[in-house]
Ligand SMILES: [Ca+2]
């Protein structure tokens with residue numbers, strides 16, 4: 499019995515939950531302004547905002563709900579890979595990091611002390627509170643896995659980026675259907691960025707940041723997430739297929755990816771393209787729409803590309 503008891507203790511230790519602090523049980527109505535979203539969060543019966551103590555990553559609860567993925571038919575700048583728009587049901591709530599993964603958080607995990615940063619002259623892009631960039635898809639995936647987390651599926655990402663639990667018509671840009679009017683919504687390619695390079699296609703205001711901004715400086719979306727639009731684009735878990743929406747639009751509901759899910763390998767030595775979302779501080783401005791999709795080779799490292807983690811419930 500003594501040996502059995504010892505084994506039970508070891509097993510229990512191995513399964514011990516990570517130290518997590520509850521930041522807020524109830525959604526803050528000043529942040530989550532839609533009462534339907536607040537009700538959906540309460541229905542999950544889990545705290546709205548929590549913090550992982552080992553890394554400092556703060557998560558907010560993304561409730562189940564219904565939304566659209568893809569561009570509206572009348573969106574004049576939508577690319578073919580954003581269509582056809584389809585209706586999804588997020589069937590299972592999950593936690594998503596409130597911000598992009600920062601350098602401080604990145605370095606808090608063993609084995610991730612050092613990091614190569616793309617030289618951008620005198621511009622600082624690797625301060626503790628700036629989003630980590632220059633990370634490959636494998637880097638981002640492994641970093642998440644070490645803490646028991648994962649990258650989002652791009653449908654989950656877009657559902658989360660829209661910040662709504664209903665099926666009302668989504669807007670093309672986070673702030674509306676017109677390109678202008680986005681001041682305060684995120685660190686986007688703007689007049690500050692155009693000082694780096696004449697002729698860049700930018701939005702017509704100055705958000706104060708030419709390159710990456712410290713995370714969380716701009717307004718939260720309907721779920722309380724920050725910087726989903728702009729700052730750095732964000733790796734998603736799944737393979738990028740420009741024609742995927744034709745098939746996905748025929749599925750009923752959003753399939754939440756199980757832990758450890760891996761896409762089938764690419765066929766016939768095709769490149770291993772992975773999806774990235776949300777636009778960044780760098781042009782084009784049209785990438786700062788929730789429906790915009792990037793497909794990058796998985797080994798790509800860019801000063802415009804980072805990630806955020808999902809923690810399953
Ligand atoms: Ca900017």
Ligand SMILES: [Ca+2]
Pocket residue numbers: 598725726727728729730731732776777
């Ligand atoms: Ca972002």
